[in-house]
Amino acid sequence: MDFFIQMLASGLSVGAVYALVGLGLNLTFWTTRVLNFGQGAVLMVGAMVTAVLIASGTHVIFAVAVALLTAAFILILIEALAVRPLAKATGSMGWIVSTLGAGILLQGLASWRFGTQAVAFPDVLFSSADTVQFLGAYISVQYIAVFVISVLIVVLMELFLRRSTWGYAVRAVAHDNEFAALLGIPVRRVVLASFMVSGLLAGVAGILVSQVSGTVDPGFGMHLLILAFVATVVGGMGSAFGSLVGGLLLGVLEKLVGGYWSPAAAEIVAFILLVGVLTIRPQGLFGKPEAVKV
Amino acid sequence: MKSMLNKLQGVISNAYVLIVLMLAMAVAAPFSDAGTVQMWCFAAINVLLAQSVNLLTGIAGQISLGHAGFFAIGAYTSAIAMTNWGVPLPLAVAFSSLMGTAVGYLLSIPAGRVREFYLAMMSLAFGLIVYELLREWRGVTGGVMGMRGIPSAQIGTLELFGIELGTVEYFWGLLFAVLVVMWMLRNFVKSHFGRAFYAVHVSELSAGSLGISQGATKRFAYALSGCIAGLAGGFYAFLVGYLTPESFTMMRSVEILVMTIVGGLGSLVGPVLGAVLFTYLPQKLQAFNDYQYIVYGLVLLLTFTLLPKGLAGLFNVHTRFSKRDQLKLTTDANAALTMRTPAFDPLLRVEDVVMEFSGLRALAGVSLELRRGSVMALVGPNGSGKSTLVNVISGIYAPTHGKIYFQGRNISGLPSHVIAQAGVSRTFQDPRNVPAFTVRENVLMGANRLYRHNALSAAVNAKWAKVEESRELARVEALLGAAGLSDSGDKVIGDLPYGTQRLAEVARALASDPELLLLDEPAAGLSEAEAEQLVGLIRLAQRHGVAVIVIDHHMDFLAGLVDEVVVFEAGEEIYRGDMDGMRTDPAVIEAYLGAEETENA
Structure with missing residues (x-):
């Protein structure tokens, strides 16, 4: 029972991070119809910069700020180099390859600069030794903090997108960017802002997930990208609420299967979930089916 | 300069030049040192892999980011088939391509209902999972230690019907396989299948209006691509004689993609150029090895903007999608449409x-x-x-x-x-x-x-x-x-x-x-x-x-x-x-x- 509750807690905690990563993916998908295959590496950069700066004696707050700004800046670069030049090319082949390339380049730069070994991630939120007791099980305070912060950000973003003028602009661009431009919405700025915020979210998610896992290495983003994508697909591409539900579901499933069986089995479960959802209900639990445009 | 370039274009895009070159290598192989022939073998395997990605990505427009997965499945299948069950070489390799075909088909089951990027992400996940499985499934794959002692051409333990195969003989076999695969691909691409692949690539809506099922076409493309990659894997196993999961990481998938894209998507010659280039670069340039990720990242990031048709595009190679150049026609102007008898029931x-x-x-x-x-x-x-x-x-x-x-x-x-x-x-x-x-x-x-x-x-x-x-x-x-x-x-x-x-x-x-x-x-x-x-x-x-x-x-x-x-x-x-x-x-x-x-x- 204790073990079950611990697995549940860690599942909810990583699941909330998947939702956060998924939200970042969704944000740029809404505005440009581009899925950033390099997002995983941006998570890594956020965590890596934080870890390296703190290790060199920088104050935590300053380190996190620099890491987040770096992540946001990288997304702007990705928009300029990997997304915008290929927007006019027909099909998605161009941007899939170029955003993946951006991710691999970041991974290469990180390995070159910091080495390929895993770096220990410092305690940014509480200490890994802090626990609270719940139904007889000890649960890490870090798990709880990560869960609360992630869910809070997702909910706030959802509210922001639904209520604010910028939120309306994002949704208008998502619906039809040419029409949005005709209505006087500064499409270009909305797109750039969406990439910037997506970068910030990726940075935060990278730091949070490293806090739970304890280490960061140049290659760690790819799995997270895929799991976040699975969460988004399960919840429904384009639905922030959906990615939260999908993320939590996937996180819990992954930890329970991983805990009771094996971590490799957990990955296979995630993959089967992805194939299953795409085959049976491609729009996910809360998404709308895509309309055909003639 | 211009005319020289034109001549070069003519030479590069000519299929016969390629065949002559390959024959020359086959003749030269016994007189070259083992290391060189070994490299040629690797290049040939890379050509197969690049052709496999080219068929899927260049022709059918579906991106695979996990081709190392198919490659690995092919390699382990034939290794297990021969070492554990004593299956002879040709059967083992055939078995590899069958496995690749089956896995490619299974992977693309949702293909009819989702857009390409979903499949791209799925293939990425697929590649990572195959790698994990190779590491975890110790009883079958040997886990992180890998499989040793596979009969290998390199150390002279490979036999076919009791005859020992060395690297040179193996290279001949491999070269023959590459030639057959490329010849078949050429005919295939010029058939209505090739046109259907390309139609799905360009516009699914328009493909549907021509009677082409996008789901079935994509699944077929994945299955065929898996078949060729599995074949490459089968050959790889008996070339190196030792398999470890580290040969099939995500970077291997990226490398295969890079070869194909740099060579030129959609042409038959392009993948050959790319495969040869990226077989030799890491061998000749130490710097390339040190900065491999950075180079691959940059290539993927920029190729579609700077050189969308790759090296083949530079040489102005065009792929044609009909067999008109191969066939004699009998023209009959009235045969364009079938004559239908009028009927009273509404159509x-x-x-x-x-x-x-x-x-x-x-x-x-x-x-x-x-x-x-x-x-x-x-x-x-x-x-x-x-x-x-x-x-x-x-x-x-x-x-x-x-x-x-x-x-x-x-x-x-x-x-x-x-x-x-x-x-x-x-x-x-x-x-x-x-x-x-x-x-x-x-x-x-x-x-x-x-x-x-x-x-x-x-x-x-x-x-x-x-x-x-x-x-x-x-x-x-x-x-x-x-x-x-x-x-x-x-x-x-x-x-x-x-x-x-x-x-x-x-x-x-x-x-x-x-x-x-x-x-x-x-x-x-x-x-x-x-x-x-x-x-x-x-x-x-x-x-x-x-x-x-x-x-x-x-x-x-x-x-x-x-x-x-x-x-x-x-x-x-x-x-x-x-x-x-x-x-x-x-x-x-x-x-x-x-x-x-x-x-x-």
Whole structure:
């Protein structure tokens, strides 16, 4: 029972991070119809910069700020180099390859600069030794903090997108960017802002997930990208609420299967979930089916 | 300089040069040192891998980011088959490609319903999972320690029917496999299968209207790609004699993708260039090894912007998608369409069809009947539902209510490719040709539903395949003549004027030898001479008993052509009858010009 509750807690905690990563993916998908295959590496950069700066004696707050700004800046670069030049090319082949390339380049730069070994991630939120007791099980305070912060950000973003003028602009661009431009919405700025915020979210998610896992290495983003994508697909591409539900579901499933069986089995479960959802209900639990445009 | 480049282009793009080069290597192999031949073997395996990605990505437009997964499955399958079960070499390698085929097919099961990037992400996940499985499934794969002691050409433990195979003999076998695969790929790409792959790549909507199932086509592409990658894996296992999961990481998938993209997607020569380049670079340049990730990242990031067609594009290599260069034609101008006997039963019956888009009623209960050999015009103001009706009949939309019978069979709500297969052909409001294809290839693509020969016949150029291809080529020739396009048959359609593209699209629709032809504003943007050609094509169809529905605004164009006019407004029929009656009908006049002022001011 204790073990079950611990697995549940860690599942909810990583699941909330998947939702956060998924939200970042969704944000740029809404505005440009581009899925950033390099997002995983941006998570890594956020965590890596934080870890390296703190290790060199920088104050935590300053380190996190620099890491987040770096992540946001990288997304702007990705928009300029990997997304915008290929927007006019027909099909998605161009941007899939170029955003993946951006991710691999970041991974290469990180390995070159910091080495390929895993770096220990410092305690940014509480200490890994802090626990609270719940139904007889000890649960890490870090798990709880990560869960609360992630869910809070997702909910706030959802509210922001639904209520604010910028939120309306994002949704208008998502619906039809040419029409949005005709209505006087500064499409270009909305797109750039969406990439910037997506970068910030990726940075935060990278730091949070490293806090739970304890280490960061140049290659760690790819799995997270895929799991976040699975969460988004399960919840429904384009639905922030959906990615939260999908993320939590996937996180819990992954930890329970991983805990009771094996971590490799957990990955296979995630993959089967992805194939299953795409085959049976491609729009996910809360998404709308895509309309055909003639 | 320019002429030298041209000569180089000619040499590089010539398939025979490639064959001669390969033969020269085969002859030179026994006289070269083992290390060199070993490298050639690796290059050959990379060529297979790059061709496998090229077929999937360059031709069918589906991206695989996990090709190392197929490669690994192939390698481990044949290694296990030989070491554990004693399966002889050729069978083991064949077994590898079978496994690759099966896994490729399974992986692409959702392909019919989702866009490419979902599959790309899935393939990425697939690659990572295969790697994890190789590490975790110790009992079968040997885990992180890998599999040792696989019979290998390198150390002289590989045997075939009791004869020991060294690296040179192995290279010969490998080279032969590469030649056969490339020859088959070339024939395959030039067949209706290749055209279907490319049609799905360019526009799924348009592919459906040609009777091509996008789901089945994508699954076939994945399965074939898996087959070739599995084959490469099978050869790899007996070359190195030692397999570890670290040879099949995500970076391996990225490397395969880089080779293909740098070489040039969509051509047969490109992947060869890319594979050879990226086999030798890491060997010759230490710096390349140190910064491998950075280099690959940069290549993927920038190639599509800077060099979209890769090295092959630099040498101006064009892939052609028909076997016209291989076949002799028998031209027979009357053979373009089948003669149909007139029938009294209506060919098409639309019964009370309603189409709603989230509350908006585009069609509010439309009914009509159409017989063979008759031409019906749909007329009405913009947004009156004409195009929607054509889209509903051709299966792009499933109607909200109502039924559509075609040849007595209810086709409402069937997928567009099934309806097209049944003999309903259409054109679109804006032409949806394949811009990179020639006019001839585009028109030939229309004939897709008439082909019966299978993929293997297409790949080995069996007699059956040749007969069908030359028959269709002859029909296309006749149609090009009828459309006045004989002179531009071999020009790339994307470079031609708008009117030519439209006429070609109508010819393409006729190439399917349809029962029912749906034309959505075919005369828009045509010159007078082109409009006459169009009238000629429609009359040709009518004479052969094809039923035609044509949407247009040009009354002069329609006047001499149609048997019946149906006028729509706001999704409802407001007039049905002949052209003269329409001009004087008060409801039609009101819809077009607005109501007359009746009050006295």
